[in-house]
Amino acid sequence: MGRSRGRPLRALLAAAGAAALVLGAAQPASAAPRVTLAVAAPTSGSTVHDTTELRFTGTNLATVRVYRLAHLVATATVTADGTAATSQVDTTAFRDGPVVLSALAWGRGSLLPRASATLLVRVGNATADQHPAGYKLVYGDEFAGRALDRDKWCTRYMYDGGTESAAEQAKIDPSCLGRDPVTGTTLGTLDTLGGNGTAPGQEAQVYRDVNAGGKRMHTVQDGYLSLHATATRLDQPYLKYESAMIRSKREFLPTVSHPLYLTTRVRLPDVLGSWPAFWLAGGYGDGHVRPPWPPEIDILEAPYNKGGNGADVLWTAVQTYYDHDEFPDGPPQGPVRTTYAHPSFDGNAFHADSSIRVRWIEVAAEWTPTSVCWYLDGLKFACKDYKWVANAGPQDTTPATLLLNLAVGGPWAGADGVDTTKFPMTYDIDHVRVYRK
Template sequence: MGMMSLEPVQVHVRRKTLSVGALAAVLILGVATPAAATDPANRTPVTLNVAAPAQGATVHDTTTVTFTGTNLRAVTVYRFLDPVGTAAVTADGTAATVDIDTTRFRNGTVHLTAYGYGAGSSRPRAARTVKLTVDNATGDRHLPGYRLIYGDEFGGRTLDRSKWCTRYQYDGGTESPEEQAKIHPGCLGRDPATGTTLGTLDSLGIAVDEQGNPRQGQEDQVYRDVNTAGRTMHTVRDGFLSMHATPTFADPRYPFLKYESAMIRSKREFQPTAEHPLYITARVRQPDVIGSWPAFWLNGGYGDGHVRPPWPPEIDILEGVYNGVGNNANMVWTAVQTWPYSWADAPQGPVSNTYTHPQFDGNSFVATESLKNRWIEMAIEWHPDRLCLYLDGLKFRCTNYTWVAADGPANTNPATILLNLGVGGPWAGSNGVDVAKLPTDSYDVDHVRVYRK
């Protein structure tokens, strides 16, 4: 059976010339297999084609490769004999997607070979070559003159706990003292006035009414490392972090909290100076789930410990609220916080936009297509008294904003970086929550990087 035409990268074996893809096929299959073949188990034809990206396209970081075909049961992707990805195949066997971590490859041309399996067959029955041009040296869109000082590429198999905490920097929370005692000491602080342990808060979903009773807050989830069903809420694979959510929380004290989810907060804290502004960027993939609220933001950290983490200041780089009623899949919200002051007289101000892109409506950037379930890069160029926000390298908003606590510079702490998957609540959950998509649809983070000029 003849092999399909593959890319002309040549190796020589016993005076016979084979392409790299063909050689891999021979070694794995025993014989070369055409792109469309008949599965001997049920005589059903199996086909496999590369839908995206285009052959030879330049890619970086985690890259999603999409296939189409017929009667596919599974698709695996190899580089030589090294498996680099297993695709998720649709139930009807006509499409598949796989995430490939290209940071494991050197920059330049890379040839991968994808193999399609049919139902009832233990051997692949179709094959395709995927040609990519890897460029990770310029993989993000940071501005000229900035140098990388911190980051996480989310390699390996687990969340790097030396870099990240998984609770807010405040006190309180729904967990028992025994559960809170498991939090890593490096994630904890202490209120200098009261001695209360900080770093235990697991939800912004609890408010207090006039009688002091708990009521629904901003969201309907608590953050956990492992949910009540034993599922790990942070998973790392293929070069990116996934934060999951499940409808599994039940506590009679808080009947309005129904979900368990995940968050990360940087242990390291950052603040720009006039001489050294910062450029902070994250490449993320938001879940396509009504009722979800993925976010990427900056909030005050512990500083030197002489004050509690102050609020405000706060900068919201991405608020991916998706309720389908005014907050749609093609929108990302941004904000700077001055509460309880107005923008005109706030200590952080006067706050005013100095530039807005035509697609920025004053609160959110409105794209021409969905921003869900695809990789996007959100970034901030941050000076002490101003900032600009970017989506995939496009500047869409600049505003004056001073990173200062309400009671003055002396009590201002540097910022910690947060990314979290909120669920439900009065805003995101105003049209319900599509729980059928949880936890498969996750909030994915390919990298977080901090640059300094």
């Protein structure tokens, strides 16, 4: 899939354009409505990376397909009125440099394409994310296949419990399970933080691999993962939705000599009551303790309601929980002090200049043994002191596992209800990467 070398760009454009036009001209004359197609975005010559959205305008569009060197790379979604189309192209399949893409459009009932458009972009994936100088990639998933990589990810929390039957829990990948060293309880089965369904909890969904209607809740296409959420349990009193999450099998812990930079590129749903997140919690470690809580670092939380949690808000946090009598000098994880704050950071959340939803954004955290700094699209907006240590002390502290999940409802995200008219919804994840200095 690499670009041709040694050929002038004009020659590449001419060859691709000519091929597209020949196909378009092959349609016999008929009384069918005229079909037109034009590229609306990105602009020709612009630099793109990762999963890139192409937007088209036109008339009487029924099908639009995108090709590179005669290879189909994407099929666009066309609006009902046939005047616009969008497609997602995974540019990680191409080498960095100039790439020519050709789009062909069909009208309703036409066997051959009836319009074409050509676009030149420059792929720049080598420096696509904003990791600082001196860091090297040690872990990642580009979601470039056709299914979730189960060698890298689990789809339940690392704790015990859950609403699924014993038969359903028996289907969970054994490598995703742990064991409580004291009670012997099997860990890795918890499918919600919303309780057991008999009382309200933090969330109002259960996590599933396949929902009640048979739909897969993790899908991979065009170089990104989609976590789906569906309103398929509305007959239940509290846990009314089904959704998806992922948890990394690999665990991470920074050292003084080797801090970490953790980053993901995501597209958040624009749905009232949704709560997508990217966060860290204690993993299994060597198995001598159950995963402790705290510590916890929230890199991205995006609850969406009408009470100050709008489309422009990105929440962050570091978690502590302690008994004042047991820890009179403060929690083991603290003291938590803000050491840097962008003017748009209010101490807990960053307020962007515009909506951060339904577009690709890059969120990240630079993590050391004593601090965390948060980033949005390369902009550092907050830093806090924080120690990754369990309440019981360093001896019972485990490395962190990475979690990305799409929660729904609950008292925070669902304070103003859940807009089920926009269901099913998705939380899209273009990549997850961990860098070490």
